Amino acid sequence: MSAEFQERIEAGIKIEPKDEMPEGYRNTLIRQISQHAHSEIVGQLPEGNWITRAPTLKRKAILLAKVQDEAGHGLYLYAAVETLGVTREQTIQDLLSGKAKYSSIFNYPTLTWADIGAIGWLVDGAAIINQIPICRCSYGPYARAMVRICKEETFHQRQGFEIMLTLARGTPEQKAMAQDALNRWWWPSLMMHGPPDADSKHSAQSMAWKIKLFSNDELRQKFVDQIAPQADFLGLKIPDPDLKWNPERGHYDFGPIDWNEFYSVIQGNGPCNRERLQARIDAHRQGAWVRDAAAAYAAKQRAKARVA
């Protein structure tokens, strides 16, 4: 089946849930899409931290809508995972047990309001760059979920940039707050594109299967090239002394990334790993009675309908 499957991938014919596919392809997708879904869900937590403390009613409404979108993204993606033959319950269990991973960026804390700006601008910005190519990936349900998601992400990045712009044009204290947020979120955002190509163990196969269309380093370069001029516009300084435009390459050069930090956070040693997972476990446990009650009510209604 392998050669035939590869031919189909190369011909650009999408793979759909009931089609035959190699186990490796299925498992890669299950791992990647569920990780992606978990990231959307856990990603609500750092921003949720500021919903009750947003500086104005307008900002609060915007942030609520943004966080609600992330919940939606998680649900589109959980549905896509399910088409591969894993139950929703199992996928959620894998998150709660710590077996499944989510993007390590969400293990950093949101210390000030400016962090909400930095997240929208940088974290959603990096996510958009990672996600746009996935709209064309070989697995139909994943590609379709990603089209919906990408349509909504632009709002996320713009609202973040607008927060940064407002702070950057505000009092010296507000501008300093924006700079501090950029300082803290810059490097973790660069890590969102994944380890360098040389160390990326799944990349080659994923690219052959067209689950991945650009390498991590290509995506990262694209991100830096987009963000650097925007930081200039804001009058903020990216915390990298090596960052500068390279006219020969037509790209920005940037300094080395501390991958030890990345692996350490993935391993569970980030500032908020424990807190994030605990929040999900608590939410799941505290919501149990609602799920049970709704199921009991539905069963009762069905029984009534049968009698009538």
Added chain:
Amino acid sequence: MSEWPLWEVFIRSMHGLAHKHVGSLHAPDAEMAIRNARDVYTRRNEGVSIWVVRSSDITASSPGDKEALFEPANSKVYRHPTFYEVPDEVENL
């Protein structure tokens, strides 16, 4: 507790258009499925009407039957207007 059933969601995006499949979700019953579909799939005026149907109630053709089902149509090119040659002088045809 057993998992809530899976529902397929169809949305009519504008008056005059057909409902189109947009995705799926879990819900305990049809009414809750509609409510959840509203929150998950129509946060930006994407629809004027929602259908939900239990996924287990859908019968789908299988990819293996593709040839038996769709091949016969391939050879019947005369079903398309482009099959016919119309002299240049003839109009409104």
